[in-house]
Amino acid sequence: MFQPNFTITPAAATSLMAIEADRQAIMELPINVDVLAGLRETARLAATHYSTQIEGNRLTQAQVAKALAGAHFPGRERDEAEVRNYYRALEHIESLAIEGGPIDEVELRRVHGFVMTGKRTPTPYRPGQNEIREAVNGRVVYMPPEAPDVPELMSDLFAWINTRMAEHDLPAPLVAALTHYQYATIHPYYDGNGRTARLLTTLVLHRAGYGLKGIYSLDEHYARNLAGYYAALTVGPSHNYYLGRAEADLTGFLNFFCDSMAQALGSVRTRATDVAQTPGNRHTDDTAALRQLDPRQRRALELFRDSAIVTSSHIATHLGISPRTANTLIRSWIDDDFLEVDDPSKKKRTYRLRPRYERLVSP
Incomplete structure (x- = not known):
């Protein structure tokens, strides 16, 4: 060695x-x-x-x-x-x-x-x-x-x-x-x-x-x-x-x-x-909330900055993982109250952040 x-x-x-x-x-x-x-x-x-x-x-x-x-x-x-x-x-x-x-x-x-x-x-x-x-x-x-x-x-x-x-x-x-x-x-x-x-x-x-x-x-x-x-x-x-x-x-x-x-x-x-101390950036401090998330969840937040609703394919592409891994991850995130299904009646599932995390990417 x-x-x-x-x-x-x-x-x-x-x-x-x-x-x-x-x-x-x-x-x-x-x-x-x-x-x-x-x-x-x-x-x-x-x-x-x-x-x-x-x-x-x-x-x-x-x-x-x-x-x-x-x-x-x-x-x-x-x-x-x-x-x-x-x-x-x-x-x-x-x-x-x-x-x-x-x-x-x-x-x-x-x-x-x-x-x-x-x-x-x-x-x-x-x-x-x-x-x-x-x-x-x-x-x-x-x-x-x-x-x-x-x-x-x-x-x-x-x-x-x-x-x-x-x-x-x-x-x-x-x-x-x-x-x-x-x-x-x-x-x-x-x-x-x-x-x-x-x-x-x-x-x-x-x-x-x-x-x-x-x-x-x-x-x-x-x-x-x-x-x-x-x-x-x-x-x-x-x-x-x-x-x-x-x-x-x-x-x-x-x-x-x-x-x-x-x-x-x-x-x-x-x-x-x-x-971080620029006046326009000081109205929100999300440090505590961000620390509660794992690295993949923090990266996923950037995806939701551009779109409130995403598909599993969006998540897979953004994180550089396979569709199967993305689906497994999404299920665990739903269980953890990080994500929720946007419209359960639709055949093609789409997802959005739970309200407690949605505020992190709101303008």
């Missing part, structure tokens, strides 16, 4: 304390459904822009938003497809985040499928060797493990992730950081490894209780210090995986990751506090 070599330095410990303080403050912010939805969409757009920008995407953040809304930019068709695919992958990660249980390796292969094609078909791992070269001079800067070793290395990584998540023997940000590093190190595909590593990191943080309502993104902080990001990932005495990279000291990457996460949470705490 993956056995990372690292030390928790005073700098990392300070960052971890800052992360916890901001995490608690963000969770306690007075906030309503509209404010939450706006902050979450801002974070999605930032993650999509910066994560693809790291890989060379040329669209600006404003153009990313327009591309996701259907706009076209002549000569940038590949960039348009890339941001749309990443956004779909991010939505799929958010759907996975609200599920319980271990993180599934096949699901992450589906995430890579979204990244590369916009479809949820799992991508097979690379069948051959690849090399990471400098764009300017073609010099090899990293030689990943050989293709026959990739399946076992990936299986070991996911076993390690799920063991750490179950045993809680490492702070969640460190688990996320080490997950990011090892996925990028294995480099299981010819392309899309960085984007998928960052998405997996997001999933680990969400599953560990660091999702913070989906209102922050680490990608901006990587992109703004790209040299530091790449330098932190480049460890060991050789560019070859088998010549020391696997046993390298990862302390530097942990320091970089924890500092980036502390900056991200500090920024979003300031932004969320400002938005």
Whole structure:
């Protein structure tokens, strides 16, 4: 199994304390459904822009938003497809985040499928060797493990992730950081490894209780210090995986990751506090009511902002789950007095929120 070599330095410990303080403050912010939805969409757009920008995407953040809304930019068709695919992958990660249980390796292969094609078909791992070269001079800067070793290395990584998540023997940000590093190190595909590593990191943080309502993104902080990001990932005495990279000291990457996460949470705490305290948003504080709902119910509230009455298909699409799972979920929500059947006399069932929750999405 993956056995990372690292030390928790005073700098990392300070960052971890800052992360916890901001995490608690963000969770306690007075906030309503509209404010939450706006902050979450801002974070999605930032993650999509910066994560693809790291890989060379040329669209600006404003153009990313327009591309996701259907706009076209002549000569940038590949960039348009890339941001749309990443956004779909991010939505799929958010759907996975609200599920319980271990993180599934096949699901992450589906995430890579979204990244590369916009479809949820799992991508097979690379069948051959690849090399990471400098764009300017073609010099090899990293030689990943050989293709026959990739399946076992990936299986070991996911076993390690799920063991750490179950045993809680490492702070969640460190688990996320080490997950990011090892996925990028294995480099299981010819392309899309960085984007998928960052998405997996997001999933680990969400599953560990660091999702913070989906209102922050680490990608901006990587992109703004790209040299530091790449330098932190480049460890060991050789560019070859088998010549020391696997046993390298990862302390530097942990320091970089924890500092980036502390900056991200500090920024979003300031932004969320400002938005929550804007005069137009202060007339309702739905924090207490929202805390009583599970993550899927909170996401469903956003669907009811646009329509008071929805079908099971609407719920399935919005949450990224199968129709069968949606029907099972709806039955439990009716039993819990979260939903009610809108008109029992109709053959095709439609649903609305119970009055106590309907007020959360009322103008």
